[in-house]
Amino acid sequence: MPRPSGPVARASPVVVARTMSVKHHPPTASVAAPLAVVLAAGKGTRMGSDLPKVVFEAAGRPLVRWVLDALETAGVSDRIVVVGYRAELVEAALAGIPGVSFALQREQRGTGDAVAAAATAIEDRIRNDPPHTRRPVVIVCGDSPMLRPESVTALLAEFERRTAACLLGTAVTADPAGLGRIVRDAAGRFQRIVEEKDATPAQREIREVNMSTYVFDARDLLRSLARLDNANAAGEYYLTDCPALLLDDGRTVDATACLDPSETLSVNTPEQLAAVAAVLSTRVTSPPWPRHAGSVGGEAKVRTD
Numbered sequence: 001m002p003r004p005s006g007p008v009a010r011a012s013p014v015v016v017a018r019t020m021s022v023k024h025h026p027p028t029a030s031v032a033a034p035l036a037v038v039l040a041a042g043k044g045t046r047m048g049s050d051l052p053k054v055v056f057e058a059a060g061r062p063l064v065r066w067v068l069d070a071l072e073t074a075g076v077s078d079r080i081v082v083v084g085y086r087a088e089l090v091e092a093a094l095a096g097i098p099g100v101s102f103a104l105q106r107e108q109r110g111t112g113d114a115v116a117a118a119a120t121a122i123e124d125r126i127r128n129d130p131p132h133t134r135r136p137v138v139i140v141c142g143d144s145p146m147l148r149p150e151s152v153t154a155l156l157a158e159f160e161r162r163t164a165a166c167l168l169g170t171a172v173t174a175d176p177a178g179l180g181r182i183v184r185d186a187a188g189r190f191q192r193i194v195e196e197k198d199a200t201p202a203q204r205e206i207r208e209v210n211m212s213t214y215v216f217d218a219r220d221l222l223r224s225l226a227r228l229d230n231a232n233a234a235g236e237y238y239l240t241d242c243p244a245l246l247l248d249d250g251r252t253v254d255a256t257a258c259l260d261p262s263e264t265l266s267v268n269t270p271e272q273l274a275a276v277a278a279v280l281s282t283r284v285t286s287p288p289w290p291r292h293a294g295s296v297g298g299e300a301k302v303r304t305d
Helices: 013-018 063-073 087-093 111-116 119-126 149-162 218-226 241-248 270-280
Strands: 035-040 078-083 100-104 136-141 166-172 181-184 190-194 208-217 253-256
Touching (some): 063 087, 063 270, 078 087, 078 119, 111 218, 166 218, 166 241, 190 253, 208 218, 218 241
Parallel strands (some): 166 253
């Protein structure tokens, strides 16, 4: 089986994050080259297969490959893929891609824990950054192949312009069902994300939705990850708690509706996979990428009966 091109980070990331020395940066801080964390550790229990969800193919590429390609086109070449369930299959499917490395989430304990699995790798990237340098960390889901390069570019540009600790990429959609709503104050400032199940009737009318697409300053991200707890019904660590923690610290957190409503399409079922594949097949794409031994090939055409 081919091996991945980058190292697999397997140290305990939360401990590393807690020991970091965090410095506030002035508004004039320089911005280093961005890096990305791609969440690809989940199983995908509704896909009717024991394969990792992100290796199912849509329009000739694994779902996660669409995400990685969008990031690279947007200028984010340093990409850390967080793997977990059947990690070897994901690593094999992405073997040989320049700029891609892996971090292992040993147990699936929530999105915050998944990002924390990459904390050691993130710290390595910023260790030699000059003082007052901001390092953008883009966080996206590996099962969201509709991500567009122009959305990532716009999000990074807004992050630099606003000198934010965290900037959420959102979308305004006519059908927000099932998605977290973006709550703003009377002045239009971001306040919080409210999941649909917890939303009031008034909040359910909000059309701006969370897309699980973020840019964090690296140091602010590590600091907020170190403070996460799992005091919730699921006993999990949620990445969505990080913006609230930063707001509590007086840091700048905002949201910008720079994503297209089409990007709300993600894959959780075979039916959704078919819908996404139909849209992606109409996109102008680069020549087919080399198929590796770890590819699942036509198994993307999962039965829907």
